[in-house]
Amino acid sequence: MPPLTVGFDLDMTLVDSRPGIAAAFRALTARTGVPVDADAAVSRLGPPLRVEIARWFPPEQVESAVEAYRELYPAYAITPSLPMPGAAAAIEAVHAHGGRVVVVTAKAGRLARLHLDHLGLAVDELAGDLFAEEKATALRAWNATLYVGDHVADMTAAGAAGVPGIGVATGPCSIDELESAGARAVLDDLTGFPAALDRMIRLAFTQ
Structure with a gap:
């Protein structure tokens, strides 16, 4: 089996950033x-920030609004956000197998790093704005073994990288939607990930 490298999405996969993003x-x-309906905005996390901003601001103001939001983000969004159930254990499970954890997210990398550091989630690599x-x-650059995410676009990412996509039904997409998007497996949340990873590794060694 090649070296284990597990990619994770951030928002609603590793981090429940809804309280902070709403703030x-x-x-x-x-x-x-x-006026931005913050509750509506956090119900559809996943796509790039500009997509949400464009719902509320005219086209000529989108970039300035993105800049203002990212300026406000560290003061308002980091402290209220929480780890998703099982997030720390999922990362630890990868490291226990001698693997690397990489986070690949649509969020700006510097803001994603603030979340990870605040919550003590120790990852090996981070790429943002994707x-x-x-x-x-x-995922290809880091030779990812699989990619874990809560959004159908994460399953698209896994497919484009040629690796299995593991869905977690903790974001805006249902189990059926994740499966239809190509998920190899869908978990209720990350608490089931360590056992799923063990099964995948055992299967790899028996093939």
């Missing part, structure tokens, strides 16, 4: 005067 959007509304097929670039 950041409310701060953005206070700064700009443009979505769907774009994530495959990082």
Whole structure:
């Protein structure tokens, strides 16, 4: 079996960033005067920030709103966010097998790093500002063995990288949607990941 490298998405896979992102959007509304429904925004996490911002701001203001949101983010979004159930144990399971953990996310890398550091989630590599097929670039560069995510676009990323996609039904996409997008397996959450990883490794050694 080649060296184990497991890729993880960030938002709603490793980190429940909904409370913090909602707070950041409310701060953005206070700064700009443009009303953003923060609860609606956090119900569809996954795509790049610009996609959500474009729902609320006219095209000529999208880039300035993205810049303002990212400026506000460290003060509002990091502390309220929580680890997803099983996140720390999932990372530890990979390391226990001598593997590497890489995070590939649509979130800006510097902001993703703040989340990981705040929550004490020790990962080996991090790539940000990548979505769907774009994530495959990082996954291939790090010779990922598989990719774990909560969004159908994460399963697209795994497919583009030529590795199995493992879905977790903790984000906006249902089990059926993740399976239809090509997930090799779908877990209720990351608490089931260590056992699933053990099964995959045993299977690899028996083939």
